[in-house]
Amino acid sequence: MERIASSIIYVGTGVVITLELLLGGMCISIILGLLMSVLRYNGICRCFINAVISVIRGTPVILQLSFIYFTIPGLLGIKLTTIGAGVIAFGFNSSAYVAEILRAGIESIPKGQFEAARTLEIPTSHMWRDIILPQVVRNILPAMMGEVIALLKETALIATIGGMDLMRRSQTLAAERFEYFMPLCIAGAYYYCLVLFIEFIGRKIERSEKYAKGV
Numbered sequence: 199m200e201r202i203a204s205s206i207i208y209v210g211t212g213v214v215i216t217l218e219l220l221l222g223g224m225c226i227s228i229i230l231g232l233l234m235s236v237l238r239y240n241g242i243c244r245c246f247i248n249a250v251i252s253v254i255r256g257t258p259v260i261l262q263l264s265f266i267y268f269t270i271p272g273l274l275g276i277k278l279t280t281i282g283a284g285v286i287a288f289g290f291n292s293s294a295y296v297a298e299i300l301r302a303g304i305e306s307i308p309k310g311q312f313e314a315a316r317t318l319e320i321p322t323s324h325m326w327r328d329i330i331l332p333q334v335v336r337n338i339l340p341a342m343m344g345e346v347i348a349l350l351k352e353t354a355l356i357a358t359i360g361g362m363d364l365m366r367r368s369q370t371l372a373a374e375r376f377e378y379f380m381p382l383c384i385a386g387a388y389y390y391c392l393v394l395f396i397e398f399i400g401r402k403i404e405r406s407e408k409y410a411k412g413v
Contacts, residue, residue, distance in 0.1 A: 202380070205371055209384045212364040216392070219284045219353040219363065224346060226289025231296025236326065238297070239304055247297075254294035260355050263287040267359050280361040284353065292349050299341045303334035343400035347393050354389075364388050 238247045254262070267283035270276065278286075307330055315325040357366035368385035372378040 205380060206384055208371055209364060209367045209381060210388060212362055212367040212385075213388060213392075215281065215356070215361060215363040216350070216353050216388075218281060219288055219356060219361075220346070220350050222281075222285035223288035223292055223349055223353070226285065227292035227296045227345075227349070230290070230293035231300055234293065234297040235300035235304060238301065251294040251297055254291055259287070259291050259352050260358060262291055263355055263359065266290075280356060280359050283359065284356040284361055288349060288352055291352070292345060295345055295348075296342070299338050299345060300334060302341075303338035304330065306337050307333055339400065339404055343396060346396055346400075350392055350396065351389065 234247045234251065238244050263284065266287045267278060267280070270283075271278055311329060312325070315329060320329070353363060354365040356363050357369060360366070362370075364385045368381040371381040375381075
């Protein structure tokens with residue numbers, strides 16, 4: 199029991215790095231995804247944005263992570279930590295999917311609302327902030343929760359460049375003890391608990407949105 203407890207604690211210390219990658223990646227993905235979706239809807243740099251999204255979605259996450267960690271420092275002379283490279287890579291990758299989710303959400307809004315806002319001469323920034331985006335967020339919430347969960351599981355790839363997250367710690371423990379079953383089960387249990395927590399938060403937000411609308 200003592201050995202199992204020590205294993206749970208050792209692997210569990212990787213939760214901090216996993217959450218750092220998740221939260222940092224989500225911040226970048228939401229900002230970039232929102233920017234790309236709004237610009238594309240307004241016809242600004244549409245071809246370029248479509249090309250960027252196509253490339254991101256058409257190449258593996260591990261390739262993008264390796265490119266940012268091993269290639270960018272040599273090209274730009276910038277030294278990146280494993281966490282920094284992971285946050286950039288995961289955020290950049292997720293932004294393409296967030297942009298597509300937001301595109302679908304924006305297109306679900308009746309065009310009459312855009313036309314009414316222009317007729318009433320509501321400033322564009324206020325139209326997006328106060329009228330369009332609140333409705334979009336309600337419409338895309340389930341899809342966004344799915345993207346958060348997908349991003350959480352993708353953070354395990356940081357182990358390939360030495361990041362000591364949940365996955366890497368379980369691999370290290372397995373290599374030390376020549377026993378893979380228990381360490382990997384512990385890591386899997388941590389990931390599963392995090393996914394359940396994200397789903398719980400998502401359901402709470404959905405219920406609060408329904409309550410606010412009187413459903």
